[in-house]
Amino acid sequence: MTAVDHRSHDHVELDTLARRARWHIVNTVATSKAGHIGGPLSAADLLTALYFRQLRIDPTNPSNPDRDRFILSKGHCAIGLYSVLALRGYFPEEELATFDHGDSRLQGHPDMLLTPGVDASTGSLGQGLSAGAGMALAAKRLEKDFHTWVMVGDGEIEEGMIWETVISAPRFRLDNLTLIIDLNGLQQYGWPRGEGDRFDRSEPMGHVDLEAVFRGFGWQTLSIDGHDWEEILTAYATANERRGVAGTPTVIIANTAKGHGISFTRGTYKWHNGIATTEELELAHSELIAELLLEGNDR
Amino acid sequence: MKAQRVVWGETLAEIASTDPTLVVLDGDLATSTRADIVADKQPDAFIEVGIAEQNMVGMAFGMSTLGYRPWLSTFGVFLTHRAIDQIRMLVSQTKAPVRIAAAYSGLLNGSSGKTHQDIEDFAIMRAMPNMTVIAPADEYEAASVIRWAAEHPGPVYIRFARDAVTPVFPEDHVFEVAKPVAVRNGSDVTLISTGVQTSRTLDAANILAEAGIEAQVIHLATLKPLDDAALLSLIGNQENVVTVEDHSRIGGLGGLVAELLSERGGTRLTRIGLEDRWSESAPNEFLLEKYGLSAERVAESVKASLLITAR
Numbered sequence: 001m002t003a004v005d006h007r008s009h010d011h012v013e014l015d016t017l018a019r020r021a022r023w024h025i026v027n028t029v030a031t032s033k034a035g036h037i038g039g040p041l042s043a044a045d046l047l048t049a050l051y052f053r054q055l056r057i058d059p060t061n062p063s064n065p066d067r068d069r070f071i072l073s074k075g076h077c078a079i080g081l082y083s084v085l086a087l088r089g090y091f092p093e094e095e096l097a098t099f100d101h102g103d104s105r106l107q108g109h110p111d112m113l114l115t116p117g118v119d120a121s122t123g124s125l126g127q128g129l130s131a132g133a134g135m136a137l138a139a140k141r142l143e144k145d146f147h148t149w150v151m152v153g154d155g156e157i158e159e160g161m162i163w164e165t166v167i168s169a170p171r172f173r174l175d176n177l178t179l180i181i182d183l184n185g186l187q188q189y190g191w192p193r194g195e196g197d198r199f200d201r202s203e204p205m206g207h208v209d210l211e212a213v214f215r216g217f218g219w220q221t222l223s224i225d226g227h228d229w230e231e232i233l234t235a236y237a238t239a240n241e242r243r244g245v246a247g248t249p250t251v252i253i254a255n256t257a258k259g260h261g262i263s264f265t266r267g268t269y270k271w272h273n274g275i276a277t278t279e280e281l282e283l284a285h286s287e288l289i290a291e292l293l294l295e296g297n298d299r
Numbered sequence: 300m301k302a303q304r305v306v307w308g309e310t311l312a313e314i315a316s317t318d319p320t321l322v323v324l325d326g327d328l329a330t331s332t333r334a335d336i337v338a339d340k341q342p343d344a345f346i347e348v349g350i351a352e353q354n355m356v357g358m359a360f361g362m363s364t365l366g367y368r369p370w371l372s373t374f375g376v377f378l379t380h381r382a383i384d385q386i387r388m389l390v391s392q393t394k395a396p397v398r399i400a401a402a403y404s405g406l407l408n409g410s411s412g413k414t415h416q417d418i419e420d421f422a423i424m425r426a427m428p429n430m431t432v433i434a435p436a437d438e439y440e441a442a443s444v445i446r447w448a449a450e451h452p453g454p455v456y457i458r459f460a461r462d463a464v465t466p467v468f469p470e471d472h473v474f475e476v477a478k479p480v481a482v483r484n485g486s487d488v489t490l491i492s493t494g495v496q497t498s499r500t501l502d503a504a505n506i507l508a509e510a511g512i513e514a515q516v517i518h519l520a521t522l523k524p525l526d527d528a529a530l531l532s533l534i535g536n537q538e539n540v541v542t543v544e545d546h547s548r549i550g551g552l553g554g555l556v557a558e559l560l561s562e563r564g565g566t567r568l569t570r571i572g573l574e575d576r577w578s579e580s581a582p583n584e585f586l587l588e589k590y591g592l593s594a595e596r597v598a599e600s601v602k603a604s605l606l607i608t609a610r
Contacts, residue, residue: 133362164351
């Protein structure tokens with residue numbers, strides 16, 4: 001193999017972490033026989049970059065009042081968040097094996113009362129952005145200099161409540177609030193594939209010019225490739241630098257692919273959730289981890 | 300006589316003058332709920348959120364995670380119905396100190412009719428874990444409840460009435476959470492009431508007295524948590540118990556008392572409340588009369604219940 005000279009060392013490190021997160025996702029769901037696959041995988045790079053390069057957090061002090069906040073509004077992708085939290089040191093990676101089990105701290109949907117590092121309970125879609133707006137407004141009033149990040153899915157923004165907050169956040173001048181849309185192109189079932197659709201079902205927001213919509217509501221917009229480290233990190237830094245300056249919130253429209261990172265889950269609506277067979281797990285392992293070991297040996 | 304909503308606005312403004320954690324989030328109904336009193340007197344404590352109740356609940360939750368103890372200002376119906384999912388996940392399940400001030404609750408809401416009459420709120424909120432559910436009787440109890448709730452560490456639902464009623468309690472009345480209070484003694488029948496209906500139920504007891512029936516009247520300001528033993532002790536060995544409420548007969552105060560009494564037996568319970576149908580827009584007196592909650596109609600129903608031979 002050739003050396004990976006087209007990527008910086010930083011990106012290789014992030015790539016390694018994201019591969020481990022993806023392996024945790026598919027392996028944990030297979031072990032627990034419950035949980036989602038496609039959404040956690042599409043968000044894995046965005047979450048990895050956020051937790052390892054952007055958020056000002058301390059896993060040993062998860063309730064630090066000055067920490068940056070993150071809300072996974074698409075709460076059914078909990079295993080994606082848990083995998084990254086474990087890698088970041090909030091709890092042991094071994095604990096992931098308790099996901100969705102009785103008496104576990106790792107519930108099917110994030111529970112702020114149970115899991116260290118979870119800033120808001122989510123699960124019923126569409127609510128995380130308003131929770132984040134409340135945190136951002138409180139931060140402004142208390143003159144706290146932290147940033148609040150919220151991630152939603154492209155299917156999730158079909159929920160009407162999202163738009164109540166999209167209208168009101170600019171009125172409160174919440175430039176300390178950033179919305180990340182994981183635009184992975186599929187929802188659980190949705191509509192039959194149409195012209196221009198990337199995957200095997202219709203894109204939830206395929207007919208919507210999201211940039212124009214958010215601009216119209218007074219948001220700053222950034223459109224990126226949600227699987228490109230450079231673009232992700234640049235967008236995060238840009239959004240973060242607007243805090244206290246821009247006067248309006250930022251939306252990062254991250255173009256991703258549902259199920260990204262594993263060949264047989266990518267772009268396939270049926271992998272919204274699913275339990276990988278032994279053979280599928282072997283294949284996922286070879287694509288995510290074995291390849292990583294090969295690359296590692298190469299360097 | 301003062302309406303509970305005026306007391307609410309005035310009391311919150313007073314608390315906010317010394318308590319920086321108190322904020323009121325308004326769903327564009329401040330001139331009705333009287334949150335405008337807070338906006339006038341303590342503008343920093345007032346936050347207009349617009350006609351977006353779901354977002355209002357979400358933002359209140361978010362602010363509560365930073366130490367604020369927010370109050371919500373809108374009609375009860377837009378909280379217990381429109382924003383119930385947000386209350387459920389973000390407030391009840393997280394034990395957030397959000398105060399759900401349900402204005403214009405019950406049947407009487409200024410002739411707005413069935414769209415605005417929240418007659419199912421007790422049934423819904425009572426079933427919600429972690430929720431404290433309170434319906435103050437009058438202006439004085441309302442003031443005391445507001446002060447209690449302002450300090451409570453968890454979620455609180457408070458049912459407020461639009462219009463003033465004849466006070467049940469003296470001005471210095473102090474609300475005690477979970478405690479039922481006997482506001483009238485009598486040995487022929489026990490009437491249990493809640494919210495501003497207690498005032499009309501007391502009037503009904505006085506009408507009954509003219510007919511030689513002495514009714515005990517118990518006011519239950521707190522539907523949850525409830526000091527069960529205290530209520531059972533007040534009821535004593537009374538065999539005839541009647542609940543009276545400005546709420547559906549399903550799942551509210553009558554349901555609560557039925558659940559409690561079913562565990563001990565020996566008591567015949569009559570539930571006076573709204574039948575299982577929607578109401579209409581009309582002046583208060585018309586609605587109370589037609590839907591059986593005026594003092595006269597309650598007295599008639601109690602008499603009728605006493606004519607039925609005990610099992």
